[in-house]
Amino acid sequence: MRQERNNIFVGIDWITVILYIILIIFGWVNIYAASSNEIDNEIFNFSTRYGKQLIWIALSIPIIIFVLFFxxxxxxxxxxxxxxxxxxxxxxxxxxxxxxxxxxxxxxxxxxxxxxxxxxxxxxxxxxxxxxxxxxxxxxxxxxxxxxxxxxxxxxxxxxxxxxxxSVLIYFSFFFVLNREGLTLTYIILGTFSILLFLLTISFGVATVLIISLILISTYILYAIYKDKR
Structure with missing residues (x-):
């Protein structure tokens, strides 16, 4: 038992760790592909954006291990x-x-x-x-x-x-955590619908979104009436 307490790697969700590493690799490759060119494509050129990102990735490893000691x-x-x-x-x-x-x-x-x-x-x-x-x-x-x-x-x-x-949109991901703990799915549906309306308003204007919303609401009401009669 004491040995398990001293082992900082006990209880780690390795599937999550592997997924995290895969995301880091994909992210870095995207930065490299977007920043490199035929003249300057050296991987370990730390003056470039992808080179600086490598430094931060390397620094994160001892920081992660340090955090695990707490x-x-x-x-x-x-x-x-x-x-x-x-x-x-x-x-x-x-x-x-x-x-x-x-x-x-x-x-x-x-x-x-x-x-x-x-x-x-x-x-x-x-x-x-x-x-x-x-x-x-x-x-x-x-x-x-x-x-x-x-x-x-x-x-x-x-x-x-x-x-x-x-960054604000990232905070909505916490609702999926709450849903796993028993929060009703209604909040996620309402939140997703609100974000969708916001994006549609930016793209097509308020009038278009209002018309689409009225059509959807009317369709739902008619469907509810039809279902109730059956």
Whole structure:
């Protein structure tokens, strides 16, 4: 038992690790394909975008191992504090952040950039896990659902103000986790429908979306009436 506690690799979901490595490889290959050219295609050229990405991938390995050395109680104890700090960083970046590509998402420290929304994703997951780890937590109760929604939507709200809608969409993936824990599928359907309406509005305008929505609603009502009569 003691040997298992000292082994940091016990209990790791290796399928998830393998999928993570595959995603990293695919991501790096895409960056390499988009950035390289016939003149400059050396893999270990660290002045290029794909070369710098290799450095970050290499640095992530010792960081991952270092994180595994911490006892799970550490994350349970400090998850709420880390979550609050990350929210403060999101608020701060709106005031002191640097605007890049139309979004105020980065802190700039000399030549180093820091995007707090990336850390907030992990801290949001930890805060949500701590909330749901309580034995008395019941996701069927509305008050408990609201607590989970606040944890998810609070950082998403401040990220939307930057605006960085790509990162905001990632927070909707937490609803799939909640669904596995018993949250009704209705929330996911409503969320997906809302995102779809938003994208259609941008592409085709408000009038077109309203007409499509009315047609769909009318079709559903007619189908419900027909089904009820049968």
């Amino acid at each position: 006892n799970s109680k550490f994350y349970e104890t400090f998850s709420s504090i880390l979550y609050v700090i990350s929210i403060l960083f999101l608020i701060g970046v709106l005031i002191f952040g640097k605007k890049i590509n139309g979004a105020t998402s980065w802190y700039s420290f000399g030549g180093i950039g820091l995007q707090p929304s990336e850390f907030t994703k992990a801290f949001t997951a930890l805060a949500l896990a701590k909330l749901m780890s309580d034995r008395q937590y019941n996701l069927d109760l509305l008050k408990n659902q609201i607590k989970a929604f606040v944890i998810i939507f609070l950082p998403a709200f401040f990220i939307a103000l930057q605006p960085d809608m790509g």
